[in-house]
Amino acid sequence: MKKDWIYLGILVAFGFLTACDDDDNDDEVDDSAIKSDVSLPCDNKCQSNEICVQDARGDRCIKGCERSFVYRAQGLIPTSVEICGDLTGDEDWQSPQPMTQVEEGVYVAKLPVSLGRHQYKFIVDGKWIPDPANEQRENDGQNGENSVIDHQCPFQPECVVDSDCPGEKNVCRAFQCECGCAAPQMCNADLSDCVSCISNDDCKNDSNGPVCVSGVCGCNSKEDCGGNQTCHESRCRLSCQEHHDCGDIANLGCYDEGCQPHPLDRKYFTFHPGNRDLSHMLWIHVAGDFNGWPTCSAAESHDEYRLKPKGDGSYETLWEHMPKGRHEYKYVICYDDFRNPSPGMTGDEWITPADADATANDGNGGFNGVYIGPNTTCDDDEFDWHDAVMYYAVVDRFFDGDPSNNSQVPNVSREIKNAGGQSWVISGQYEGGDFKGLTEKLSYIQDLGANAIWLSAPYDNRDVSGEASSEYDHHTYSGYHGYWPSPLNSDYSSPDNPSPEPKVESHYGTSEELRELIEKTHERGMKVIFDYVMNHVDANSALYQAHRGDGWFYDDYPPSPGMRFNDYLPVFNFTNDWARNWSVNDARWWAKHYGIDGYRLDAIKHVIPEEAKETPRWSQANWLMDLRNRLNQDIRNPAGGRFYMVGETFSYDEKYIKKFVDDQTKLDGQFDFPLKDKLCGQFFYEAATDILANFEVGNSYYYGANAIMTNFISNHDLPRAIHLANRQVGCTDGSDSASNGWTTDYVQPGEDNPVPYERLALAYAFLMTIPGIPLIYYGDEIGLAGGGDPDNRRSMIWDENQINARQKELRAKLKKLLRIRKEHKVLSRGKLTSVQTHNDDATWVYKMSGACQEEIYIGLNRSDEERRILDTAFPEGHYFDLVKDESVEIKKTNQEYGNVTIPPRSYIIYLKK
Numbered sequence: 001m002k003k004d005w006i007y008l009g010i011l012v013a014f015g016f017l018t019a020c021d022d023d024d025n026d027d028e029v030d031d032s033a034i035k036s037d038v039s040l041p042c043d044n045k046c047q048s049n050e051i052c053v054q055d056a057r058g059d060r061c062i063k064g065c066e067r068s069f070v071y072r073a074q075g076l077i078p079t080s081v082e083i084c085g086d087l088t089g090d091e092d093w094q095s096p097q098p099m100t101q102v103e104e105g106v107y108v109a110k111l112p113v114s115l116g117r118h119q120y121k122f123i124v125d126g127k128w129i130p131d132p133a134n135e136q137r138e139n140d141g142q143n144g145e146n147s148v149i150d151h152q153c154p155f156q157p158e159c160v161v162d163s164d165c166p167g168e169k170n171v172c173r174a175f176q177c178e179c180g181c182a183a184p185q186m187c188n189a190d191l192s193d194c195v196s197c198i199s200n201d202d203c204k205n206d207s208n209g210p211v212c213v214s215g216v217c218g219c220n221s222k223e224d225c226g227g228n229q230t231c232h233e234s235r236c237r238l239s240c241q242e243h244h245d246c247g248d249i250a251n252l253g254c255y256d257e258g259c260q261p262h263p264l265d266r267k268y269f270t271f272h273p274g275n276r277d278l279s280h281m282l283w284i285h286v287a288g289d290f291n292g293w294p295t296c297s298a299a300e301s302h303d304e305y306r307l308k309p310k311g312d313g314s315y316e317t318l319w320e321h322m323p324k325g326r327h328e329y330k331y332v333i334c335y336d337d338f339r340n341p342s343p344g345m346t347g348d349e350w351i352t353p354a355d356a357d358a359t360a361n362d363g364n365g366g367f368n369g370v371y372i373g374p375n376t377t378c379d380d381d382e383f384d385w386h387d388a389v390m391y392y393a394v395v396d397r398f399f400d401g402d403p404s405n406n407s408q409v410p411n412v413s414r415e416i417k418n419a420g421g422q423s424w425v426i427s428g429q430y431e432g433g434d435f436k437g438l439t440e441k442l443s444y445i446q447d448l449g450a451n452a453i454w455l456s457a458p459y460d461n462r463d464v465s466g467e468a469s470s471e472y473d474h475h476t477y478s479g480y481h482g483y484w485p486s487p488l489n490s491d492y493s494s495p496d497n498p499s500p501e502p503k504v505e506s507h508y509g510t511s512e513e514l515r516e517l518i519e520k521t522h523e524r525g526m527k528v529i530f531d532y533v534m535n536h537v538d539a540n541s542a543l544y545q546a547h548r549g550d551g552w553f554y555d556d557y558p559p560s561p562g563m564r565f566n567d568y569l570p571v572f573n574f575t576n577d578w579a580r581n582w583s584v585n586d587a588r589w590w591a592k593h594y595g596i597d598g599y600r601l602d603a604i605k606h607v608i609p610e611e612a613k614e615t616p617r618w619s620q621a622n623w624l625m626d627l628r629n630r631l632n633q634d635i636r637n638p639a640g641g642r643f644y645m646v647g648e649t650f651s652y653d654e655k656y657i658k659k660f661v662d663d664q665t666k667l668d669g670q671f672d673f674p675l676k677d678k679l680c681g682q683f684f685y686e687a688a689t690d691i692l693a694n695f696e697v698g699n700s701y702y703y704g705a706n707a708i709m710t711n712f713i714s715n716h717d718l719p720r721a722i723h724l725a726n727r728q729v730g731c732t733d734g735s736d737s738a739s740n741g742w743t744t745d746y747v748q749p750g751e752d753n754p755v756p757y758e759r760l761a762l763a764y765a766f767l768m769t770i771p772g773i774p775l776i777y778y779g780d781e782i783g784l785a786g787g788g789d790p791d792n793r794r795s796m797i798w799d800e801n802q803i804n805a806r807q808k809e810l811r812a813k814l815k816k817l818l819r820i821r822k823e824h825k826v827l828s829r830g831k832l833t834s835v836q837t838h839n840d841d842a843t844w845v846y847k848m849s850g851a852c853q854e855e856i857y858i859g860l861n862r863s864d865e866e867r868r869i870l871d872t873a874f875p876e877g878h879y880f881d882l883v884k885d886e887s888v889e890i891k892k893t894n895q896e897y898g899n900v901t902i903p904p905r906s907y908i909i910y911l912k913k
Helices: 435-440 442-448 511-523 542-547 577-594 623-634 654-658 673-683 689-699 721-725 755-767 805-823
Strands: 050-055 058-072 081-085 100-103 106-114 116-124 127-129 137-139 145-151 171-173 176-178 186-188 193-195 211-213 216-218 229-232 235-238 252-255 258-261 267-271 281-288 315-319 326-335 348-351 358-361 367-372 390-393 414-419 422-427 452-455 527-532 598-601 644-647 773-777 831-838 843-851 854-861 867-870 877-881 886-890 897-902 906-912
Touching: 050 106, 058 081, 058 116, 058 145, 081 106, 106 116, 106 145, 229 258, 235 258, 267 326, 281 315, 358 689, 390 442, 435 442, 435 511, 442 511, 442 805, 511 527, 511 577, 527 577, 527 644, 577 623, 623 644, 654 673, 673 689, 673 755, 689 831, 689 843, 721 755, 755 805, 755 854, 755 906, 831 867, 843 867, 854 897, 886 897, 897 906
Parallel strands: 390 452, 390 773, 452 527, 527 598, 598 644
Antiparallel strands: 050 058, 058 106, 081 116, 100 106, 116 127, 116 145, 137 145, 171 176, 186 193, 211 216, 229 235, 252 258, 267 315, 281 326, 326 348, 326 367, 358 367, 414 422, 831 843, 843 854, 854 906, 867 897, 877 886, 877 906
């Protein structure tokens, strides 16, 4: 029997049967009984397909056999690991059984298990957890999960621990010997390392070269490469003397006699004159925001601005050290009369570049070309907001971790709905979620793949019910959402020590519990942003009562009617210096006192309404710029180089949204409503694929080179994403509580209807492979149902038995997409280039490149049928399928369609090797 010695001391006699719970057990276990070969009284009675068990029911034979359980430490090595479960088929769980550490951080138990399905957990230093290596789980009835096995006999694993796996397959996972290398790499036993090749045979068809050089396909000399190639840095590359020898001069240049990708800060500008008469041309130059838009006069003494004749009638220049991000430019032809132009002539001609990544309105009835470079480099592993994935948790609707703080506001609407065999609650009432609950579920959010959490406003709120803002909605609400702040009349004479100190919402917990939530989040390497509400306060608040009538608030309606959401929510008058300074001090205090990493600023467009800017005071009364200035001064060295501020401007006008974005003086970014509209039309309806493609190519940097927008599909103000995907609501539909917030129209699509879940996963594939911070609204990872506000704020479902198979598939797909985004930062930091759209087939292929030394191709198919991709979409060569974790080779077929197919309503993500 293989390695029986490692199991000595593992099997425990079952004479201590109790319900397996969290209480301490003072009974002592006889260590002498902990042996796998101990004879029990019923041993001789058991048949060959049975095993003997002795417990409180006496000694007995059960149909089953011994099974090994393995726990591998995640990080710190624990001092104690036990296992507990219903492994012998009893209703009550056995006593916790100790596991033995057989290798560093590896604990094993070999126990008798009856045939069939069983649940179990590990107890690691007193903490009960499911088996991290077993993805099969079920709800444990206590807001957690048990691990599940389907036990069959004989149980004959290939291995239990890594030492059972000599040779190249040197790790034991799921009881099988595997190579410890991620595909497509292989184990090299001699090097004890993961390599791309072991012998030259592994490199026969590799474009880098036919020789295995230190575990990587390449070359040792020019002779290894053959043809017109040379060996450059151990890789076969097209031999060259100048950039033009490389053909694709926009992407490749000649470096050390080998064609290589240009450094990230180089840009080739190319101009084709077509039929234009250039007989009187002196030169042509490039003018853009990166060189000051030089006119002919300014460019006369700057030869480096000029494009040189290529010899085929076109002109080009290689621009060194292009600044990162988005830049606009034009080509300028300077004619021989530009110094003394003829009547009616200007002597120059400004031309929209045909080689631009995108175009933008130049403000004079024409268009500038747009160059889109990488938005950042990949020099380190420090947190960068470009790489953030945001999870929005409405505190009250997430998880109830402390029932003692549950209470309700009188006279608030709450209705139980029944439709389609389902039952759910639509509520304007507090439902119990709190800070403790969020702290308990941080592991869930992190396991999903998010690394930043947006919390609904945690400030003390209005304590009485309020009517809806819509005259058509006759329901009443509480302040469960956090948008009815009721601040104290705090004195900020000492900014760090206000008197009295602001209060958190008691329904959510205490100040200490909020601080613990933030600390625990930071311990996991995750960031926290608060929702901050600055437009208005509760009429019952101490602050309003103290300053009513003294100019701090608009006691009647403000300049813009849209600024006031209800009579009981008076609006700040930020033309009043005292009011504006108080609000800025308050926002600064919450940020510093709790050590958060950013703000989501609610209804930012109402703080400086367009309608109010006619008054002279508004030019000085910029609340947003005052706040940014204070935070820049007082929060030093913030995570990711910035205290991230994202605004909510509910508008589909990108020009209007852009007005508030400037990472130095205003917002770092906004929620991208225009992108959400285009995304919805592309993936959920029948919009042509090139509409989204053309939009997104320019949109990535439309808001400025340093802007970081937040991309989303749905949020707390809109119907749930699953109903967009199910085509029940339109792409720009909002919440009308009278018609879509309190109805039975929005039932959860069943598992017999995969279409909306697949469409939603496809939309997420897009969000997770483009620049910007993707937002996951809590519950959207399982396609949680819900119409308008407040139906879109149903309580999060934690019972896995209440989640159908399609919901679980959607969550699994999203987790995989987030893992891919995390491991390949070119998806968040690189440049998007549209490769191919095919409107009839509703497919789009684009690539992310220009950062992190990677190039990834993404193919999307919104059709209800499998589609083949045009042969021109992918360069021939080797790829790695990041979704399926397998190697792919693409060869030209000399036909219209290539050998790449995408399933219906699905996607592919290929890493170019």
